[in-house]
Amino acid sequence: MASDGQIIVKRIKKGSHGGHHGGAWKVAYADFVTAMMAFFLLMWLINTTTPEQKRGIADYFAAQSISQTSSGSGGLLGGKVIAQASARAGGAVSVFAKNAPTSPADPSRPKDKAQGDDHAQQAAMSSQNGDFSQASESIRQAMQDMPDIADLSRQVIMDQTPEGLRIQLVDQDGRPMFQPGGSEPMPYTKKLLAVIAKVIDRLPNRISIAGHTAGQDGASAANWQISSARADAARAIITDNGVGSDRIYEVAGKAGSEPLLPEDPNASANRRLSIVLMREAPPVPPGNKL
Numbered sequence: 001m002a003s004d005g006q007i008i009v010k011r012i013k014k015g016s017h018g019g020h021h022g023g024a025w026k027v028a029y030a031d032f033v034t035a036m037m038a039f040f041l042l043m044w045l046i047n048t049t050t051p052e053q054k055r056g057i058a059d060y061f062a063a064q065s066i067s068q069t070s071s072g073s074g075g076l077l078g079g080k081v082i083a084q085a086s087a088r089a090g091g092a093v094s095v096f097a098k099n100a101p102t103s104p105a106d107p108s109r110p111k112d113k114a115q116g117d118d119h120a121q122q123a124a125m126s127s128q129n130g131d132f133s134q135a136s137e138s139i140r141q142a143m144q145d146m147p148d149i150a151d152l153s154r155q156v157i158m159d160q161t162p163e164g165l166r167i168q169l170v171d172q173d174g175r176p177m178f179q180p181g182g183s184e185p186m187p188y189t190k191k192l193l194a195v196i197a198k199v200i201d202r203l204p205n206r207i208s209i210a211g212h213t214a215g216q217d218g219a220s221a222a223n224w225q226i227s228s229a230r231a232d233a234a235r236a237i238i239t240d241n242g243v244g245s246d247r248i249y250e251v252a253g254k255a256g257s258e259p260l261l262p263e264d265p266n267a268s269a270n271r272r273l274s275i276v277l278m279r280e281a282p283p284v285p286p287g288n289k290l
Contacts, residue, residue: 142198164277
C-alpha cells in the first residue's frame with residue numbers, strides 16, 4: 001500500500017503454454033480408442049462371416065470389379081472405333097478375332113468328317129463294352145441260378161479283348177469239358193453252352209469259336225482234328241439254342257498252338273473252348289461312301 005493511501009493491485013500473468021498442450025492427449029487417446037474399437041469390430045466380423053461372404057467382400061474390393069474393358073490404348077476407358085459401333089479399338093481380343101481362322105460352315109470338310117468318324121467309333125466301342133459287360137454278368141447270374149452248373153464258374157473265364165468278349169471254357173483236373181480224347185461235350189458242358197447261347201443271342205455280334213488242346217493230347221495231327229471237332233460241336237449246340245447260323249463267323253481248331261499257360265504246355269487248363277463275341281465296326285452313316 002502506498003503512503004498516500006492509494007491501493008495498488010499487482011497482477012502476475014502466468015505463462016499460457018499450458019493452454020496449448022493441456023488437451024492434446026485427449027484427442028490422441030480418443031483416436032487410439034476409436035482405432036482399437038474398429039480393429040476389434042473387424043476381428044468380430046471376420047469370425048462371424050461365412051467363406052462365401054468373405055469371397056463376396058473380396059470380389060467387391062478387387063480391382064477387376066472396376067472395369068474389364070480395354071480401349072485402343074489399353075486403358076480402363078472403353079473407347080470404341082469410329083464408325084464401328086460396339087467394337088473395341090484394337091487390343092489383344094480384337095487382334096485375335098481378326099487373325100483367327102474362321103471355321104467354314106460346310107460340315108463335309110475332310111477334317112470334320114474324320115473327327116466325326118472318330119467320335120462315332122469311340123461311341124460304338126463304348127456301347128459295345130457296356131453290352132459285353134452286361135452279357136458277362138448275365139452269364140454269371142444264369143449259372144448261379146442253375147445248381148448243376150454253378151460249380152463250373154471257376155472254369156469259365158470271361159474278358160474283353162481287342163477282338164471282343166472272350167468266353168473260355170477251361171478244363172480242370174477231374175472235370176473236363178469234353179470226353180477225354182474225343183469231341184463229345186460233357187452233359188454239364190452242353191447246359192453251359194445253352195446258357196451262353198441264350199445270352200449272346202440278345203446281341204447282334206458275330207461269333208468266333210475255337211478249340212484248344214494241350215501238348216499231351218496225342219499226336220500233332222490228332223490235336224488239330226480233336227480241337228476242330230470240339231469247336232464244331234460247340235457251334236452245333238449254340239445254333240440249336242437260338243443263335244442264327246449266319247452269325248457264326250469262324251470255327252477253328254488251334255490244337256496246342258495258343259496255350260493258356262505257356263509255361264506248362266501239358267496243363268489241363270490249356271484244353272479249352274474259346275467263344276468270342278466279336279466287335280463290330282460302327283455302321284456307315286447314310287450318304288457316306290467307303
